[in-house]
Amino acid sequence: MYRNRIVAGVLAATALATGATACSGDDKDDAAAAPAGSSAPAASPSGVPGAGIPFGPACSAVPASGKGSFQGMSTDPVATAASSNPMLSTLVGAVKKAGLVDTLNGSKSLTVFAPTNDAFKKIPKATLDKAMADKKTLTSILTYHVIGRRVSPAGLGTGDFKTLNGAMLKSSGSGDSYTVGEDANVVCGNVQTANATVYIIDSVLMPPK
Numbered sequence: 001m002y003r004n005r006i007v008a009g010v011l012a013a014t015a016l017a018t019g020a021t022a023c024s025g026d027d028k029d030d031a032a033a034a035p036a037g038s039s040a041p042a043a044s045p046s047g048v049p050g051a052g053i054p055f056g057p058a059c060s061a062v063p064a065s066g067k068g069s070f071q072g073m074s075t076d077p078v079a080t081a082a083s084s085n086p087m088l089s090t091l092v093g094a095v096k097k098a099g100l101v102d103t104l105n106g107s108k109s110l111t112v113f114a115p116t117n118d119a120f121k122k123i124p125k126a127t128l129d130k131a132m133a134d135k136k137t138l139t140s141i142l143t144y145h146v147i148g149r150r151v152s153p154a155g156l157g158t159g160d161f162k163t164l165n166g167a168m169l170k171s172s173g174s175g176d177s178y179t180v181g182e183d184a185n186v187v188c189g190n191v192q193t194a195n196a197t198v199y200i201i202d203s204v205l206m207p208p209k
Helices: 002-033 057-061 078-083 086-098 101-106 117-121 125-133 135-143
Strands: 110-115 158-162 168-174 177-180 184-192 196-201
Touching: 057 086, 057 184, 078 086, 078 101, 078 110, 078 196, 086 101, 086 110, 086 117, 086 125, 086 135, 125 135, 177 196
Parallel strands: 110 196
Antiparallel strands: 158 168, 168 177, 177 184, 184 196
């Protein structure tokens, strides 16, 4: 009888120890399954995406690897980086026609609002062709998309910037939703290149006359 009580005590102690170990393992599994596995961009307490983290619906169209990826673009100066991004081929062609490749690549610190190919398609073809053929007009438009320093997402909230064109450009918004100029929306923002922060936008910005 006494022997049976000892065996029962040992079994009870073993069960308690096993239960404690199982609970500990569950806690670890919960921690591993938490936000660390989320694909959403990290944000600061204010809701603004963290430094260097791209945001926006069009970011999913950026290649996952290679020169055109976020990692690939981060190592090249901005004009070279843009040439690797399939969404920006029309912009890159315009930059080359305007002779601005060396200016953009050679600058130390810039912010570039980069219209997508679809943004250029919003412009009537005859108007776009005329601008593309006029280097002075094209240069004026393109430099209106560039600021001579890096601007973080937080800086776009109530922005009023002097562009390389010389004209002022306003921005507004919060979190991961920003408008530049009158109606251009940031569709993939905070893209880092070696010398610039890029905000891909859905409309071409036109400088004031």
